[in-house]
Amino acid sequence: MSADSPHEVGERVAARRRARRLTQTGLATASHVSYATVRAVERGARRPSDDVLEAIAATLEVDATQLRTGYVGTERRVHRALPELSAVIAGYEFPQGPPTRTPDGLAEAIDTAVAWRLAAQYGRIADAIPSILGDAIRYVHAARSTDHRAAARMLAAAARTADAIAFKYGERDLSARLIDLMRWAADRSGDPLVQAATAYVRTEVFFAARAHAVGLAALEQAIEAAPAPSSRSEAAARGALHMRAAVIAGRGGNVGGADIHLTHARQLGDQVAREGVYLGTTFGPDSVRIHEVSVAVSLGRDHVDRALRVATEWKPPTGLPAERRSGFYIELARAQDWAGLQADAFESLKVARAAAPQHTREHPWAREVAGSLRRFHRADAEGLSHFAHWIGAV
Known part of the structure; x- marks a missing residue:
């Protein structure tokens, strides 16, 4: 049962509706919910059912958990999608016919799904990603030679988005297979920045296995292979790897290694100068500050003061992606x-x-x-x- 009162849910629905510049009638029409129900929900006179909540959330383009914190339908949606995801990637090496979307339509769908990942809208990802990932696999095989690298970059982004729900919901085997697909796509993209992003995500495997020393070695190898930080996106790719390396070094109790990588990340964050999303990874000075706390906590109780010091001096701005905040x-x-x-x-x-x-x-x-x-x-x-x-x- 939700700890939120009907009044709190109603206030959130009303606020989101106004932000979308919708009237109550417009929300009712678009979500196929009666006007009387929308009005009662917003007044706090009625607790919406799961079906009503999902319909309203979809129209407002938010995950239902943003409207009712006790909502558990997202878990059902994710677990319903996982077997389909497993089937979609079972034979990714083989052509499976043409995609159902145009290349531009597929690129737009992937960009939308990536935005959902950064906003931690896992229910929306679960509903859409099996179809998107299937089309991305088909497109890699069907694309003309001139478009093949771009298709591979799109597939890497789609696989990473699918992995977000597999990893966070404890499906470690499926997550590892999706990361393998991401690596396969990254190799075919020929893009060193996509390969760096893949190495960043692959660290999940080492975190899950508590193989911290091996994970650190893999990240340091990826840092050596990454392009020199001569542009903002190159600096962000290298800086993200250093952030990740600092955390896994901390998990392994390697204080010196954690501090070295955090120093490099801080320097690259200053070089990038402003926070942004680079190939699906958020990086900039704010992300580095967040990782300072993460490293301190990873190192354990003896380093608590480091985490508290950061929090005393700084708080994440609201413009950062929700998952990172x-x-x-x-x-x-x-x-x-x-x-x-x-x-x-x-x-x-x-x-x-x-x-x-x-x-x-x-x-x-x-x-x-x-x-x-x-x-x-x-x-x-x-x-x-x-x-x-x-x-x-x-």
């Missing part, structure tokens, strides 16, 4: 819990949930901290219990 507050909550700042930790978890509910709900560290707070912290006990039930910590 949510990740910052989840890791900050872990540091605050370790430091005995339980009330602050709970506030950080709530900020993470507001930024990206589904990302927070599926994050194991968020669940760990919520469980710890519920056991040992009594202030706001009712709110904590609601949160712990929502996130699955009880």
